[in-house]
Amino acid sequence: xxxxxxxxxxxxxxxxxxxxxxxxxxxxxxxxxxxxxxxxxxxxxxxxxxxxxxxxxxxxxxxxxxxxxxxxxxxxxxxxxxxxxxxxxxxxxxxxxxxxxxxxxxxxxxxxxxxxxxxxxxxxxxxxxxxxxxxxxxxxxxxxxxxxxxxxxxxxxxxxxxxxxxxxxxxxxxxxxxxxxxxxxxxxxxxxxxxxxxxxxxxxxxxxxxxxxxxxxxxxxxxxxxxxxxxxxxxxxxxxxxxxxxxxxxxxxxxxxxxxxxxxxxxxxxxxxxxxxxxxxxxxxxxxxxxxxxxxxxxxxxxxxxxxxxxxxxxxxxxxxxxxxxxxxxxxxxxxxxxxxxxxxxxxxxxxxxxxxxxxxxxxxxxx
Amino acid sequence: xxxxxxxxxxxxxxxxxxxxxxxxxxxxxxxxxxxxxxxxxxxxxxxxxxxxxxxxxxxxxxxxxxxxxxxxxxxxxxxxxxxxxxxxxxxxxxx
Ligand code: SF4
Ligand code: SF4
Numbered sequence: 001x002x003x004x005x006x007x008x009x010x011x012x013x014x015x016x017x018x019x020x021x022x023x024x025x026x027x028x029x030x031x032x033x034x035x036x037x038x039x040x041x042x043x044x045x046x047x048x049x050x051x052x053x054x055x056x057x058x059x060x061x062x063x064x065x066x067x068x069x070x071x072x073x074x075x076x077x078x079x080x081x082x083x084x085x086x087x088x089x090x091x092x093x094x095x096x097x098x099x100x101x102x103x104x105x106x107x108x109x110x111x112x113x114x115x116x117x118x119x120x121x122x123x124x125x126x127x128x129x130x131x132x133x134x135x136x137x138x139x140x141x142x143x144x145x146x147x148x149x150x151x152x153x154x155x156x157x158x159x160x161x162x163x164x165x166x167x168x169x170x171x172x173x174x175x176x177x178x179x180x181x182x183x184x185x186x187x188x189x190x191x192x193x194x195x196x197x198x199x200x201x202x203x204x205x206x207x208x209x210x211x212x213x214x215x216x217x218x219x220x221x222x223x224x225x226x227x228x229x230x231x232x233x234x235x236x237x238x239x240x241x242x243x244x245x246x247x248x249x250x251x252x253x254x255x256x257x258x259x260x261x262x263x264x265x266x267x268x269x270x271x272x273x274x275x276x277x278x279x280x281x282x283x284x285x286x287x288x289x290x291x292x293x294x295x296x297x298x299x300x301x302x303x304x305x306x307x308x309x310x311x312x313x314x315x316x317x318x319x320x321x322x323x324x325x326x327x328x329x330x331x332x333x334x335x336x337x338x339x340x341x342x343x344x345x346x347x348x349x350x351x352x353x354x355x356x357x358x359x360x361x362x363x364x365x366x367x368x
Numbered sequence: 369x370x371x372x373x374x375x376x377x378x379x380x381x382x383x384x385x386x387x388x389x390x391x392x393x394x395x396x397x398x399x400x401x402x403x404x405x406x407x408x409x410x411x412x413x414x415x416x417x418x419x420x421x422x423x424x425x426x427x428x429x430x431x432x433x434x435x436x437x438x439x440x441x442x443x444x445x446x447x448x449x450x451x452x453x454x455x456x457x458x459x460x461x462x463x
Contacts, residue, residue, distance in 0.1 A: 007393050009405065057389075057400065058400070060403075085405065087402070109385050110402040110403065112403065149402045
């Protein structure tokens with residue numbers, strides 16, 4: 001290893017794949033994990049202990065819908081006791097005046113609440129759940145009334161891109177401190193629905209302008225995180241801040257991954273918290289070392305001056321677009337496979353096709 | 369704007385969900401905030417260690433001035449700029 005090994009900063013704890021919603025852009029894998037395979041409370045507690053010991057500072061409880069797990073308050077309380085900063089990433093449909101005070105009492109630091117759209121009819125069409133929007137708005141009200149910092153997350157796609165200005169206004173009205181205007185990432189279900197979700201260049205331009213205007217207008221009151229679609233960029237993002245450099249993602253069944261999409265990587269064993277320690281996995285597991293640093297890089301990355309800035313982009317995107325996880329991210333205009341990205345953009349359908357919905361069989365009767 | 373109206377009598381505290389914390393693995397101070405942790409420069413860390421929700425800006429300045437044997441007006445100017453920047457970034461709130 002030529003690179004010094006850093007300690008991980010953040011733990012993404014995907015508690016479950018269960019979710020009452022079925023967003024067609026969900027980043028969960030196509031094969032969702034059944035409940036019987038989920039880690040137990042004791043196993044998650046051990047993960048938190050190990051993570052804090054290794055230097056993790058923040059834990060993000062996500063899923064699926066993390067509030068589907070009845071032990072969420074216990075896990076938060078335990079993480080708080082370890083000095084970890086606790087963040088809940090939720091759809092909000094299970095957050096109400098009974099469930100929220102328990103999370104407050106457990107010491108939760110922050111909530112990120114996701115919206116499918118600001119337009120109720122379309123939001124519920126996309127999420128596939130009637131009445132979801134009213135529940136989310138009520139969730140936002142409860143959080144803001146408590147004073148806990150709130151981030152709203154809007155995933156942007158072809159059908160809702162025109163409503164970004166309204167989303168930003170709504171974020172201020174709902175008392176959010178931060179908002180994420182995040183174009184869809186094309187992994188998992190999002191990749192399966194790419195033709196229906198990908199915005200046009202004109203839409204991208206409009207959303208960028210709306211964000212810039214709102215940044216001026218709401219300075220000091222609302223901070224805006226803006227994530228553009230990779231496909232329209234010339235340079236890739238430093239995915240996860242570099243493979244195996246900052247993040248550890250744990251899947252509901254205990255697989256330890258450098259990012260949530262890494263289960264698509266072929267021909268490698270997925271390390272498992274049930275059979276190995278987090279520390280050992282972080283240091284030694286082939287899944288973590290295979291793309292860590294710059295030694296693995298092909299040309300043009302290997303001799304590129306950006307190689308320690310973007311780390312060659314996203315491995316899962318290279319796999320999805322070039323068929324090879326060790327290729328330069330095709331989003332990069334210097335990549336040999338950049339043509340694949342251009343081809344996707346040039347062949348966007350005039351009329352978007354219908355969504356293929358994320359289905360979790362029997363999810364609804366298990367949630368509660 | 370949040371930064372205005374800052375006087376020596378202003379009481380400074382951390383915004384809810386933001387805190388200064390010692391990172392014992394990396395042996396440095398960090399600011400924990402919603403979905404990010406960042407590293408204050410050494411001077412900011414000294415200022416933030418004195419932010420407890422009861423001290424006024426004036427008290428923080430005089431404390432630092434005596435600790436570092438520096439003139440109050442010089443320290444005062446720097447601390448004002450820093451605190452006003454950190455309120456814009458929603459790290460601190462002024463009451
Ligand atoms: S993206 Fe939608 S379906 Fe996926 S976990 Fe979030 S709310 Fe549930
Ligand atoms: S060639 Fe590789 S390192 Fe250089 S900008 Fe493109 S992806 Fe980044």
